[in-house]
Amino acid sequence: MSLREVFDAGLLDYMLTGEGANIIGRVGDIGQPASPECLIHTIDLHYGPGDLPHGLAGGFSIVAECVMDRAGFRELVPRAGFRATHDFLQALDGYARG
Secondary structure (H helix, E strand, C coil): CCHHHHHHHHHHHHHHCCCCEEEEEEECCCCCCCCCCCCEEEEEEEEEECCCHHHCCEEEEEEEEEECCCCCEEECCCCEEECCHHHHHHHHHHHHHC
């Protein structure tokens, strides 16, 4: 299931209710690296007011990182912020296409 399908199945509705939401996840089995360069891949999806990238006062943000060791990481995709739901969903589609 793609991220877009997860959002279409109800995660977007959940994020839009209340004061805001933060969805955090990781890819990688305990003790097994996610890739040759990364111990784990992490993703942080945020909706609501707060400290969003690019100085947005509110909306959606996406942060996806490769954790290389306890002290180092690199972004898998550029940090991004979106005011509109449509723009956020379009970005998810773009990430899926690579």
